[in-house]
Amino acid sequence: MGIFRHADYVELTIHFRCNLKCEHCMIEDTMDRLEPASDEKLFELIEYNLQHRQWKGLILTGSEVTLRSDLARLATVARDNGFEHVRIQTHGMRLADPQYCQQLVSAGVDEFFVSVTAADEQTHDAITAVPGSFRKTMRGLENLDQLDGVSILTNTVMTQRCYQQLPELVDLLRHLRRLVQMDFWNYWPMSETDDKQLIVSHLELLPYLRTAIHRAQDYGRAVEVKNFPECLLGADHLALDNTQPKLFIDPTFWPEFHRNGFHQCKFRDQCASTNCLGLNSAYIQEFGWHESHLRPYDTDPREVGRASKNMHSASPHLSTTPQTNSQSSQTS
Structure with a gap:
């Protein structure tokens, strides 16, 4: 987790x-x-929190917030009015400029959630459709790593194009001293169908994901996994956390999001898990229900599973070693 x-x-x-x-x-x-929140809305939220102290940290997100020329000013306002932390979600390209990194940190941004899509330049740039984006993101991470008071989180969306590189990606970033957490979000298409054919079978993804989890933890990173069946993770199920911060977004986003059709499972009525998103509509259409692999929990593993890694729902018949053959956010 x-x-x-x-x-x-x-x-x-x-x-x-x-x-x-x-x-x-x-x-x-x-x-x-989609309509972004106005500055007035942001300042109202800051004022509300100053009075009620409901949150410690503010996350500024959207598509790419570093394109806002006043980002540093907004961070300063938040920090000057009671927020202990300001985090930005970014693809990291503008962070390749060390002066810009220093400007943000001096303004109060102390947490950086950076999207890294793959372990090599060719794959990353193919995913982003912008040549040179990988090098800029890597340079940005290096720049952040030189600044005191910074916490780096990375996010990788797991798709057909990159899932086999997960362990190598963890190795690639192992030298970053300020990298405290790695997130792995399993792709969902915001639709009932996977028109881009990016979804990976959970059974194929699992060994690469588990290896990445173990390596990241060995390097001292926290790990957070999104949108993967909890029971399939077995002893690694505590890495799964589908909760999110309170999100303020244009309400027209939600009808699109709900098209995914999460929480589908043959064992839904039997399973006590409160953390699992189950399967979604596009996944089921492509790969089926996995009745022979999924297992319902008798009790909520959030409550009773933390002290023991001997999960009754583990899948020992699934390899934990990657084979040669082949869920803020997916926005960056």
């Missing part, structure tokens, strides 16, 4: 423009019509 308590954070979408074209972007089709 992650080291950040989601209930301590509030997330506000302040920008809906991006200079990448990531094939997995969850708001690709709605970006042009």
